Amino acid sequence: MISVIVPIYRVEAYLERCIESIRSQTAADLEIILVDDGSPDRCGEICDRYAAIDDRIRVVHQENRGLSGARNAGLETARGEYLCFVDGDDKIDPGMLKSMEHAICSDAYDLAICGYRRFAGDEAIPKTETESRGELLTEKALWEEVFGRLSNAAWGKLYRRERIGELRFPEGMIHGEDLIFNLQYLTRCKKGVILNAPYYHYRIREDSITGSAFRESRFDEIAAKDAALKLIEAHRPELLETAKVYCFRARMNVLRALYAGGEEKNYAEKTRECTAYVRERYAGVSGWLRRKERIEFRLFRVAKPLYRLLVRRYAIGKEAGDEGARQAEHHCTRL
Numbered sequence: 001m002i003s004v005i006v007p008i009y010r011v012e013a014y015l016e017r018c019i020e021s022i023r024s025q026t027a028a029d030l031e032i033i034l035v036d037d038g039s040p041d042r043c044g045e046i047c048d049r050y051a052a053i054d055d056r057i058r059v060v061h062q063e064n065r066g067l068s069g070a071r072n073a074g075l076e077t078a079r080g081e082y083l084c085f086v087d088g089d090d091k092i093d094p095g096m097l098k099s100m101e102h103a104i105c106s107d108a109y110d111l112a113i114c115g116y117r118r119f120a121g122d123e124a125i126p127k128t129e130t131e132s133r134g135e136l137l138t139e140k141a142l143w144e145e146v147f148g149r150l151s152n153a154a155w156g157k158l159y160r161r162e163r164i165g166e167l168r169f170p171e172g173m174i175h176g177e178d179l180i181f182n183l184q185y186l187t188r189c190k191k192g193v194i195l196n197a198p199y200y201h202y203r204i205r206e207d208s209i210t211g212s213a214f215r216e217s218r219f220d221e222i223a224a225k226d227a228a229l230k231l232i233e234a235h236r237p238e239l240l241e242t243a244k245v246y247c248f249r250a251r252m253n254v255l256r257a258l259y260a261g262g263e264e265k266n267y268a269e270k271t272r273e274c275t276a277y278v279r280e281r282y283a284g285v286s287g288w289l290r291r292k293e294r295i296e297f298r299l300f301r302v303a304k305p306l307y308r309l310l311v312r313r314y315a316i317g318k319e320a321g322d323e324g325a326r327q328a329e330h331h332c333t334r335l
Contacts, residue, residue, distance in 0.1 A: 001029040002082045002097050002158070005074030007067055008034060012041040014089035014203065019050050019057075021201075022086060027097040032057045033074045038064035043088070068169035068177045071154065075168060081161055085154040089203045096199035100158040103134040103193045110189035111142065112158040113151065116200035134193035142192045143236045147228065147243075152179040156200040163188045174217035176224020183231045214261030218254050219270065225250040244281070245288045251277050252297065260311040 004022050008015060022032050034047040034057060044061055051057040060073050071085060082101060086092055096114060104112040112134070137145055145151050154169075165188075169181045225247045232243040251274040258264045264271045282297055289297075300307045 001031060001080040002027055002084060002101060003031050003033060003074070003078035003080030003161075004084050004086055004097070005033045005071060005078060006035065006086050006088050007037060007070030007074065008043045008047065008088040009037045009039045009064070009067075009070065010041055010043070011088040012039075012043050012046065015043055015046050018086065018088050018091055019046075021091040021094070023050075023054060023056075024094045025092070025097045026095050027101055030056055030097065031078070031080055033060065033077050034058070035060045035062070035070040035074050037062060037066070037070040037073075066171060066174070068171045068173065072168045072171065075164065078161070083159045083161055083164060084157070086200075087155055087203075089205065090155065091201040091203070093197075093199040093201070097158070099195060099197070099199065103195055104158050104160070106134065106193070107136075107191075109134075109191055109193045110160055110163055111137075111185070111192035112195065113137075113145065113192065114156050114195045114200055115198040116156050116202050117198035118202050118204050120204040134195055137192040137194055139190050140236070140238075142186055142189055143239060145192075145194065146182050146186060147179075147232065147236070148239060150179075150246075152182045154178045154181065155202075157182075159185065173220045173224065174215075175220040176227075177220075179224050180227055180231075183228055187231070187235055214257050214263045218257050221250045221253060222247075222274075241285075241288060245285045248278060248281055248285045248289075249293070252293070252300075255300065256296075256311055259308050262312065264308075 006018065006022070011018070019032070019034070022030075032054070034050070036044040036047050036059060038061075044059075047057075047059040047061075051059045058077065060077055062070075062073055065073070074085075075083070082104065084097065084100070100112040100114055103109065163185060167181065167184055167188075169177050173180070225243070229240075229243040229247055232239050255264075255271065255274050255278070258267060258271055258274075278297065279301065282301075286294060286297075296307075299310070
């Protein structure tokens with residue numbers, strides 16, 4: 001059986017389409033766990049209504065614990081041999097779970113990963129007609145895919161329950177919890193399989209809070225990348241240079257957000273720490289950076305007033321991405 005865990009918070013406008021896409025799966029043995037994470041809108045009512053008409057659906061109502069807490073509640077409730085996460089504002093292709101289950105079972109793989117496509121509003125998404133053939137990922141290739149290419153979202157993956165065991169998402173962290181969970185999961189894996197078909201449909205939210213005021217949760221990105229660095233040192237030292245680059249980028253992302261929000265003085269100590277870090281380590285990672293990243297660093301180092309002006313005017317601080325913004329929104333409790 002596959003347990004589909006759906007963390008839900010303030011997605012009333014999208015939730016029914018999400019649930020319908022899961023109910024329409026061609027996979028035979030399925031349970032759907034809807035976790036109402038203290039959502040202040042009608043999400044809880046929608047969940048209960050669907051549970052009343054579909055006995056595959058179970059609902060968990062809880063006080064707001066954030067995205068990680070909602071997923072953990074689902075993990076504690078799930079009974080399936082395989083586990084999958086779907087965000088409450090996304091959708092999945094009707095054949096996604098059947099294809100991924102077939103792939104992961106074909107050679108006792110530890111993890112299955114599928115492709116995804118982005119969509120916005122009520123945009124029509126064509127059904128994925130062809131069944132994707134799985135490509136073997138060795139233990140090393142799994143780490144390169146999930147960490148090296150940052151394919152580390154919890155959605156779009158099928159996990160083995162026995163491999164997860166007591167593993168849980170780190171609660172209290174907004175940026176980077178998926179990365180830490182997945183890297184810890186990979187320490188228990190020997191091989192995986194990837195399906196390139198875009199079975200997962202990731203919604204681009206018009207009401208995304210990416211461009212909102214600076215939040216202290218942005219510092220989580222640094223903590224997550226530093227934690228990832230330690231895992232890489234212990235398990236995949238060949239990816240150490242990549243991990244160092246990610247740690248550098250995390251500090252530059254935070255600095256960019258601080259200056260874009262005019263908060264560098266309010267967080268003076270953090271600003272100094274990040275500045276010292278990137279100045280000290282730039283020479284060691286510069287060869288791995290994109291050209292625009294090298295230009296940005298030089299501008300930050302030698303022309304701070306101009307850098308401040310540019311990031312504020314052009315909102316370059318929006319580097320967290322839509323996924324980071326959605327996670328941040330899920331963590332925001334009612335004011």
